[in-house]
Amino acid sequence: MPVSLLAIPLLPLLSFVLTLLLGKRMGTRAHWLPIITVVLSFICALIAFNRVQHGEIINQDIYTWISSGSLSVSFGFLVDQLTSVMLIVVTSISSLVHIYSVGYMKGEDGYYRFFAYLSLFTFSMLMLVLGNNFLQLFFGWEAVGLSSYLLIGFYYNKKSASDAGKKAFIVNRFGDFGFILGLFLVFTQFGSLHYAEVFSQVSLLEGQSVSLLGLQIAMPTMIAFLLFCGAIGKSAQIPLHVWLPDAMEGPTPVSALIHAATMVTAGVFLIARCHPIFELSHAVLNLITILAAITTLFAATIALVQTDIKRVVAYSTVSQLAYMFIGCGVGAYSAGVFHLFTHAYFKALLFLGCGSVILGMHHEQDVSSMGGLKSKMPITYWTFLLASLSISGIPGLAGFFSKDEILLMAFNSELASGKFAWFIGTLVAFMTAFYSFRLFFLIFHGEFRGTEHQREHLHESPAVVTIPLILLAVGAVASGWFGVPAILGGENHWAHFLEPVLGHPHVHVTHTTEAILMATSIMAGILGIGLAFFMYRLQPQIPGAIATRFSGIYQLLLNKYYVDEFYIKTIVEPTLAFSRAVILKVIDTSIIEGAVNGIPRAIGKGSQQLRKIQDGQVSHYLAWMGGGALVVLVILLVGK
Numbered sequence: 001m002p003v004s005l006l007a008i009p010l011l012p013l014l015s016f017v018l019t020l021l022l023g024k025r026m027g028t029r030a031h032w033l034p035i036i037t038v039v040l041s042f043i044c045a046l047i048a049f050n051r052v053q054h055g056e057i058i059n060q061d062i063y064t065w066i067s068s069g070s071l072s073v074s075f076g077f078l079v080d081q082l083t084s085v086m087l088i089v090v091t092s093i094s095s096l097v098h099i100y101s102v103g104y105m106k107g108e109d110g111y112y113r114f115f116a117y118l119s120l121f122t123f124s125m126l127m128l129v130l131g132n133n134f135l136q137l138f139f140g141w142e143a144v145g146l147s148s149y150l151l152i153g154f155y156y157n158k159k160s161a162s163d164a165g166k167k168a169f170i171v172n173r174f175g176d177f178g179f180i181l182g183l184f185l186v187f188t189q190f191g192s193l194h195y196a197e198v199f200s201q202v203s204l205l206e207g208q209s210v211s212l213l214g215l216q217i218a219m220p221t222m223i224a225f226l227l228f229c230g231a232i233g234k235s236a237q238i239p240l241h242v243w244l245p246d247a248m249e250g251p252t253p254v255s256a257l258i259h260a261a262t263m264v265t266a267g268v269f270l271i272a273r274c275h276p277i278f279e280l281s282h283a284v285l286n287l288i289t290i291l292a293a294i295t296t297l298f299a300a301t302i303a304l305v306q307t308d309i310k311r312v313v314a315y316s317t318v319s320q321l322a323y324m325f326i327g328c329g330v331g332a333y334s335a336g337v338f339h340l341f342t343h344a345y346f347k348a349l350l351f352l353g354c355g356s357v358i359l360g361m362h363h364e365q366d367v368s369s370m371g372g373l374k375s376k377m378p379i380t381y382w383t384f385l386l387a388s389l390s391i392s393g394i395p396g397l398a399g400f401f402s403k404d405e406i407l408l409m410a411f412n413s414e415l416a417s418g419k420f421a422w423f424i425g426t427l428v429a430f431m432t433a434f435y436s437f438r439l440f441f442l443i444f445h446g447e448f449r450g451t452e453h454q455r456e457h458l459h460e461s462p463a464v465v466t467i468p469l470i471l472l473a474v475g476a477v478a479s480g481w482f483g484v485p486a487i488l489g490g491e492n493h494w495a496h497f498l499e500p501v502l503g504h505p506h507v508h509v510t511h512t513t514e515a516i517l518m519a520t521s522i523m524a525g526i527l528g529i530g531l532a533f534f535m536y537r538l539q540p541q542i543p544g545a546i547a548t549r550f551s552g553i554y555q556l557l558l559n560k561y562y563v564d565e566f567y568i569k570t571i572v573e574p575t576l577a578f579s580r581a582v583i584l585k586v587i588d589t590s591i592i593e594g595a596v597n598g599i600p601r602a603i604g605k606g607s608q609q610l611r612k613i614q615d616g617q618v619s620h621y622l623a624w625m626g627g628g629a630l631v632v633l634v635i636l637l638v639g640k
Helices: 003-029 032-053 080-103 109-128 135-151 161-189 195-200 219-234 243-249 252-261 263-273 282-303 309-329 331-360 380-392 398-412 420-443 452-458 463-483 493-502 511-538 542-549 551-558 560-611 620-640
Strands: 058-068 071-079 209-212 215-216
Touching: 003 032, 003 080, 003 309, 032 071, 032 109, 032 620, 058 135, 071 080, 071 109, 071 135, 080 109, 080 252, 080 263, 080 331, 080 463, 080 493, 109 252, 109 263, 109 398, 135 219, 135 243, 135 252, 135 263, 161 195, 161 243, 209 219, 209 511, 215 219, 219 263, 219 282, 219 331, 243 252, 243 263, 243 309, 243 452, 252 263, 252 309, 252 331, 263 309, 263 331, 282 309, 282 420, 282 560, 309 331, 309 398, 309 420, 331 398, 331 463, 331 493, 380 398, 380 420, 380 463, 398 463, 398 511, 420 511, 463 493, 511 542, 542 551, 551 560
Parallel strands: none
Antiparallel strands: 058 071, 209 215
């Protein structure tokens, strides 16, 4: 096992331990060790990527982790094309977020603790993608959940932040319950949890079924569905999407690292890694595609009207994650991972750009109080513009290539849900461009709508913040150039690179059809930008008039379709009421506390009665002794 490979996850782990133990003493210098270790980890990831490019695939166990009966699980690494891509994404974005955080978190209480948590998250995500077996994947899966909880709730004295951390942790438990059941089924069917052993025998699942509530369900469908439950939770798809927008209560660097570039893509990674299982169930693939299409439209419509700068980008993340699921659902796993790769850079840039704006506006997040920041924050302006153009699918930028690859593969798919996903995806491309530039124009153009104090102190962010923005802007532009399609004169190196591990569907459509599809998605993006320009630059009174005229629809979108309120009424409040009435009052207070406190109380009362025997009268003592002896004698006689 190459030392450089072992160093990729171990360096952030070392940083977490040392920063947590010694960071308080280091004070404002507590960021140095985390930054150095994560940059070194990035360099090692580049070395691993280069090895894979030259045909070296590593699948090696390091030591036996669990050995119990027929269950044997080793701690090991699998570094193939998919893993190497994820390593680049995690370590590069994490490195830039670490550097950015020096400027953003300056002067915050718990400064060292924040960097320790960042290192823990990086280690957890690296373990998730590096593992060569399902149990190690699950370890990283749960560890990023813990890290997310700690980082979202970093401002633990702020109730909304601590509630958001708990919400993210609890909502993911629903998906993870299905994930665990899926792992149980994998072990019972294959007798192993190692990828190589499971995927080499996956054809054995064909023809098998499981009985559930009197229904016979194909075994591949059951396993794929349960694994998909885990992906729904981690990647915030309907109906478990509600945790991600609230997670914006954490510091902005957390949003960029966890909820744009890495943790939320774990569900996409899971499906791509387990694609041999998913390929056996067209029912689950159709479910993934349809649910993803609904999610991307659902989240995009909500993003149209939100006024919190980070919440707009958060719902955009939910929508873009659904694009990735569409790619995986139609069998184009490399296309889904391609969008994961490009999205990591332009979405991290959007989140960090929002953070720069929030810093300049003295932690103001309402876009209705912004405007005209272009002249005061030029670097933030231009990098934000590039990110907005990229997510809008403008030709030449990263988002264009990955988004169009997914739309092409959806249209090309033989699944019944393919054309439906293509139509919704194209419609959402229009919406994405519209809400992205709505946000852009409200922030950087027009008249300044903030306070005089904000106006007087408005300035560009320091270099430690703007340099990561510039580097991410390079990724937002160029990361898509790895997948330039043949119709544009490229060779789609991305698909060829991932084909050995993920395959690549054959394209049945003609070049003419492909060109029409591409032109349609480009036009959708341009129309979205044009409409945003018309409504928020040329006729800024129109949005308010529309909101008044269609107040019912506007309030529905503004309140996120009242999904949170529905969950509170149907799940949260009944659960709390049951907990208070039954678990607290009956089980806890009456039974548990009754047993715990009641037995000692009974002993105490009995002791009080026994004390009365000790009255100092010898005759009484003799009577008790005689009576006791008589009882013993009777027992012995009866026993014979």
